[in-house]
Every structure is written in structure tokens, then in C-alpha cells.
Amino acid sequence: MSTTSRMTDRYPSRVAPEPRILERQDPVVWGGAGDGPLTGDQLDRFDRDGVLMLQGVLDGGEVDELLVVADELASRPELRASERTIVEATSDQIRSVFEVHRLSEAIRALASDDRLAGAARQLLGSDVYIHQSRVNFKPAIHGEGFFWHSDFETWHTEDGMPAMRAVSFSVALTENFHFNGPLMVLPGSQNAYVTCVGETPDDHYKHSLRSQEIGTPDDASLHTLAERAGGEIRTQVGPAGSIAIFDCNSMHGSNSNISPFPRSNVFLVYNSVENTLVEPFSASKPRPDFIAAREFTPI
Amino acid sequence: MSTTSRMTDRYPSRVAPEPRILERQDPVVWGGAGDGPLTGDQLDRFDRDGVLMLQGVLDGGEVDELLVVADELASRPELRASERTIVEATSDQIRSVFEVHRLSEAIRALASDDRLAGAARQLLGSDVYIHQSRVNFKPAIHGEGFFWHSDFETWHTEDGMPAMRAVSFSVALTENFHFNGPLMVLPGSQNAYVTCVGETPDDHYKHSLRSQEIGTPDDASLHTLAERAGGEIRTQVGPAGSIAIFDCNSMHGSNSNISPFPRSNVFLVYNSVENTLVEPFSASKPRPDFIAAREFTPI
Numbered sequence: 335m336s337t338t339s340r341m342t343d344r345y346p347s348r349v350a351p352e353p354r355i356l357e358r359q360d361p362v363v364w365g366g367a368g369d370g371p372l373t374g375d376q377l378d379r380f381d382r383d384g385v386l387m388l389q390g391v392l393d394g395g396e397v398d399e400l401l402v403v404a405d406e407l408a409s410r411p412e413l414r415a416s417e418r419t420i421v422e423a424t425s426d427q428i429r430s431v432f433e434v435h436r437l438s439e440a441i442r443a444l445a446s447d448d449r450l451a452g453a454a455r456q457l458l459g460s461d462v463y464i465h466q467s468r469v470n471f472k473p474a475i476h477g478e479g480f481f482w483h484s485d486f487e488t489w490h491t492e493d494g495m496p497a498m499r500a501v502s503f504s505v506a507l508t509e510n511f512h513f514n515g516p517l518m519v520l521p522g523s524q525n526a527y528v529t530c531v532g533e534t535p536d537d538h539y540k541h542s543l544r545s546q547e548i549g550t551p552d553d554a555s556l557h558t559l560a561e562r563a564g565g566e567i568r569t570q571v572g573p574a575g576s577i578a579i580f581d582c583n584s585m586h587g588s589n590s591n592i593s594p595f596p597r598s599n600v601f602l603v604y605n606s607v608e609n610t611l612v613e614p615f616s617a618s619k620p621r622p623d624f625i626a627a628r629e630f631t632p633i
Numbered sequence: 634m635s636t637t638s639r640m641t642d643r644y645p646s647r648v649a650p651e652p653r654i655l656e657r658q659d660p661v662v663w664g665g666a667g668d669g670p671l672t673g674d675q676l677d678r679f680d681r682d683g684v685l686m687l688q689g690v691l692d693g694g695e696v697d698e699l700l701v702v703a704d705e706l707a708s709r710p711e712l713r714a715s716e717r718t719i720v721e722a723t724s725d726q727i728r729s730v731f732e733v734h735r736l737s738e739a740i741r742a743l744a745s746d747d748r749l750a751g752a753a754r755q756l757l758g759s760d761v762y763i764h765q766s767r768v769n770f771k772p773a774i775h776g777e778g779f780f781w782h783s784d785f786e787t788w789h790t791e792d793g794m795p796a797m798r799a800v801s802f803s804v805a806l807t808e809n810f811h812f813n814g815p816l817m818v819l820p821g822s823q824n825a826y827v828t829c830v831g832e833t834p835d836d837h838y839k840h841s842l843r844s845q846e847i848g849t850p851d852d853a854s855l856h857t858l859a860e861r862a863g864g865e866i867r868t869q870v871g872p873a874g875s876i877a878i879f880d881c882n883s884m885h886g887s888n889s890n891i892s893p894f895p896r897s898n899v900f901l902v903y904n905s906v907e908n909t910l911v912e913p914f915s916a917s918k919p920r921p922d923f924i925a926a927r928e929f930t931p932i
Contacts, residue, residue, distance in 0.1 A: 474856075475781075475852050475855060479888075479891060481891060482774075482891060511866075512812070512870075513866050513888065518812055553774050553775075556774060556893055557773075560892075560893035565894075567812050567892060569811065569812055571811075587891050588891075589778075589812065589814060589889045589890065589891055590778050590888045590889040591888065592780060592781055592817075592886050593817070593859075593866060594855055594859035
């Protein structure tokens with residue numbers, strides 16, 4: 335970790351024997367109401383909750399085109415055989431395909447669409463680039479959940495993202511019901527950084543993208559965050575084409591899906607060009623570029 | 634299986650190499666509107682859907698008393714050490730305690746309460762007895778789901794219940810949210826008997842009560858049932874004290890619970906005294922009495 339010694343680690347994690355809850359040291363909203371497509375009220379809500387659910391942003395035609403792309407990406411044998419594709423822990427069904435904005439022109443166009451990129455620039459108060467992109471599939475009947483986690487905790491420790499100045503967009507390609515394992519966010523949790531216990535194993539991503547253990551919060555911290563949230567949980571429920579925007583440090587997860595309705599989304603992470611990656615803060619080497627881009631060209 | 638040769642098996646399961654969907658050969662509702670506390674409209678809906686969600690049947694005082702009982706049952710070391718208590722597959726947290734109407738006077742009183750037993754008699758058109766009772770706990774944060782299943786399939790094959798003339802009452806002791814893994818029922822599925830593949834292993838209950846594999850439906854049959862249900866899924870969401878009544882053959886299950894809110898219920902199964910158990914239809918020996926009562930005294 336000598337390589338990161340030039341930069342102070344304001345968010346140390348995976349280094350202490352006990353978990354702690356540290357306060358956030360960065361703004362949540364960096365831009366203003368006039369800077370992009372989001373209203374002042376929307377920015378205020380995002381600042382308070384760390385999450386904003388926008389219903390029906392994409393129309394049916396746009397969704398259909400992306401669904402075709404997602405299916406095509408999931409069915410390409412050379413992709414399937416590559417590290418870019420993650421399968422479920424207990425079956426061979428596809429869970430995620432990574433770096434999709436480089437594999438599909440339609441997803442590239444979506445990523446640079448002002449409804450998304452403009453909102454990201456507005457929230458982060460600067461130009462932005464794509465830190466990570468993926469298509470997530472939660473299969474019907476046997477879909478596994480994602481345990482609670484802060485993405486920033488992983489991006490900081492394993493990818494070397496210095497500050498909390500990144501934002502995720504989850505674009506629903508299928509209807510999200512209460513019962514097919516929708517995204518859940520603890521509102522307000524973006525302001526609490528839960529440090530995690532345990533050292534990052536080598537090549538951790540090969541396991542963690544299927545089922546994460548290191549880098550997940552302890553039960554007591556989760557209960558604290560839930561209390562701070564007043565017992566509220568925000569779920570992304572709504573028609574295909576809806577978008578959930580959430581802060582890089584928002585505590586989020588999803589339950590399993592035994593319903594006969596699969597759940598798919600395009601997941602795009604924007605990072606500020608003023609927050610580009612350095613060496614990992616708590617891992618022996620950075621993760622591959624297809625998970626954490628090291629080309630910082632603004633979109 | 635020679636012991637069951639005197640009774641025709643109208644619902645064969647775990648005997649053929651491929652699953653089939655057989656039509657139900659028994660009524661769903663056996664009594665009439667004048668026979669008990671349920672209205673004609675409620676009986677009609679139960680007949681059509683195989684499930685009826687009743688909000689706020691028990692008041693706060695009744696719920697509180699039962700919660701105390703449930704906690705007390707979960708904390709008794711001799712019960713914890715016995716087969717009556719089932720722990721989660723991946724943790725040592727308690728999932729179920731069985732035969733609770735014999736362990737607690739309050740649950741015995743609940744089981745014979747006319748709001749429940751009267752409705753059971755009305756639905757089944759006869760006197761009834763308790764076939765099974767349990768307290769279920771779905772822990773917060775690490776609560777595991779129950780995969781889809783028809784209770785009757787197990788009660789028939791493993792317990793020797795001849796006909797579809799039993800009904801379950803799930804009494805919520807905690808608020809059921811969309812996000813803490815509530816009970817889900819496929820409406821109309823009570824009329825379709827999905828035969829399962831695979832022989833019943835010896836002492837199957839020791840494993841199946843934690844995580845069931847034999848006796849669960851195949852994906853294709855589930856999709857067929859979901860289509861017949863018009864894509865609808867009924868979830869038991871509502872305040873503590875609500876009751877979900879569902880037919881013995883209703884296809885039901887629940888997702889996992891990573892939310893910070895545990896989910897507990899008292900689960901009571903009433904069987905008609907005209908439908909008492911014989912030898913198992915597809916298992917080498919019956920399950921223990923604490924799972925499937927063989928004392929048929931009307932309640």
C-alpha cells in the first residue's frame with residue numbers, strides 16, 4: 335500500500351479489526367438546479383436520501399431496443415466464456431455482463447444521453463466518465479439476491495477511487511415488482527461510511543461479483559443505518575424504462591427472486607473527472623479495467 | 634407402498650420420471666355462507682383464488698401476547714435442542730418451532746378461536762383438527778426464503794393425507810412489508826396438482842424443513858401456473874394480526890429477507906376429520922407426530 339501513501343485515506347476500510355461508522359466527508363450534490371435536467375426539488379431529495387427514483391424515463395421503443403441488446407450480449411459464446419460475464423453462484427444462469435458500453439452502440443448512446451449523463455454531470459458538478467457499466471440479469475424463479483453493500487467501499491478499497499463523487503444509474507429493462515427482488519436503498523445511508531472487516535483476498539472480484547462476503551457491512555451497522563432511515567426502505571418498483579439514481583455510498587441490496595418474472599437492468603456508473611482512480615487503498619492490485627475503467631475520457 | 638393399496642392414490646407424486654400437472658379432484662370450498670364467519674363473497678374469492686387475506690383480525694393485545702409466547706418458545710434450551718426446532722440452512726437462527734398448540738395455552742386458544750377454527754370448519758364443511766402448527770421466524774438481514782411448493786404434495790406423499798380438504802392459516806405477528814420476504818401465493822394454483830420428480834429420501838423432513846428440494850415443482854410447471862394466474866401474485870402484506878388463509882394445494886413461497894425487519898407468524902393447519910391420515914403415499918414411513926398429527930380429535 336506504499337503506492338497510495340501520497341494520498342491520505344479518508345475512508346479507511348478492511349484495515350481495522352472492528353467495524354466503525356465514519357461520517358461522509360464529501361458533498362452528495364456538487365452542482366445546482368440550473369446545471370442539468372434535474373429540478374431543485376429533485377436535487378434536494380437526492381441530497382437528503384441519496385436516491386432518486388424516476389418513473390418511465392425511457393419509452394417502450396428504447397426499452398425494446400436495449401432488451402434486444404441485453405439478450406444478444408447474454409447469448410454470445412465468446413462473451414460467455416470471458417471474465418466479463420458473471421454467472422450465478424448456484425446455477426449457470428448469467429448474473430452480469432460487464433463493460434457493456436464498449437460492446438454495444440445502443441448502450442454507449444444511452445450512457446451519453448443527456449437524461450443520464452446530464453444528470454450525472456449536474457449531481458457531480460463536473461464532467462464525468464463511465465467508471466463501470468454492466469447489464470444485470472436476475473433470473474426468474476432462481477434469481478439470487480445481492481446482500482447490502484456500499485459500492486464506494488469496494489471502489490475505494492479495490493479500485494482506488496479517492497472521494498465520494500460518483501453516482502449510479504440503474505435503468506430498468508423489465509417491470510420491477512415488489513416480489514421480483516427489486517433494488518432496495520436505505521435512505522440517508524450515503525452519509526454514513528461503514529468500514530468493513532477482513533483483508534481483500536487476491537483476485538477478490540472473481541468471487542465477490544457472484545456472492546460478496548468481504549466488503550459487506552456488519553449487522554449492527556445495518557441496524558444503525560436502518561434506524562437513521564426511520565425504518566424506511568426505498569424500493570425501485572415501476573415499469574420498464576424507469577431509472578433509479580443512487581449515490582456511490584448509498585447502502586443498497588436486493589432480495590432473491592423466486593417469482594416467474596425475471597428482472598434486468600442496465601447499470602451505469604459515472605465518476606467525476608476530478609475523482610479519477612489511483613492505486614487501490616486496500617488491495618494488492620487494481621481490478622481489471624472492464625470492472626473499473628482507467629481511461630478517464632469525459633463522456 | 635403396499636400399506637396404501639386399499640386406497641386409490643388420486644394424486645400420485647414422486648413416482649414418475651417426468652412432472653405432470655393433474656387437475657384437482659376435490660372441492661375447494663366444502664361449506665356454505667351460513668356455516669361460519671366468512672361471507673359468501675369471501676367464500677367465492679377463496680374458491681376462485683385459493684387464498685384470502687384478512688387484515689387486522691387480531692388486535693394489538695392479542696398479537697403482543699403471542700409475540701411473548703413465540704419469543705419464549707424460541708428461547709427454551711430443551712426445545713432448541715429438540716427436533717421440534719428447525720434452524721436456518723446457513724446460520725443457527727431459528728426458522729420454525731413445531732407443534733406449538735401443544736406447547737402454549739395461548740396458541741391452543743388461538744387455534745380453537747372461532748375466527749380461525751370456525752372459518753376452517755366452514756371452508757372444509759366438517760369438524761376439523763390441527764394437522765400441524767408452528768411458529769415461523771424469518772430473521773432480519775439473513776432470512777432465507779421458502780421455495781415454491783404445495784403443502785398438500787408433501788402432506789399426501791409423506792404424511793398420507795388422502796384428499797385436498799385441509800387449509801392453512803398464517804397469522805402475522807409482525808408487520809409484513811413487501812421487502813421482508815412476505816408470503817406469496819399464485820392465485821388459482823389450488824386447482825392444479827404439480828406432481829414432483831424424485832423419490833422421498835428416508836427422514837426427508839430433517840433436511841426439507843430447512844431447505845426443500847424433493848417435493849418442489851419444476852420451472853415449466855411454475856410458469857404454467859403463473860400464466861394461469863394471469864401474471865398475478867398475491868402477497869401477504871399488512872399489519873401484525875392479519876391472517877392469510879390458503880388452500881392446502883395453493884402454490885406458495887417467499888423470497889429471502891435482507892431487510893432489518895424480521896417476520897414472524899403462527900402457522901396453523903386444519904384438516905377435515907373426514908380426511909384423516911393413512912399411510913404415506915410415497916415415503917417409506919410417516920413423519921413424526923409433531924409435524925403431522927395422528928390424533929384426530931376435533932378442535
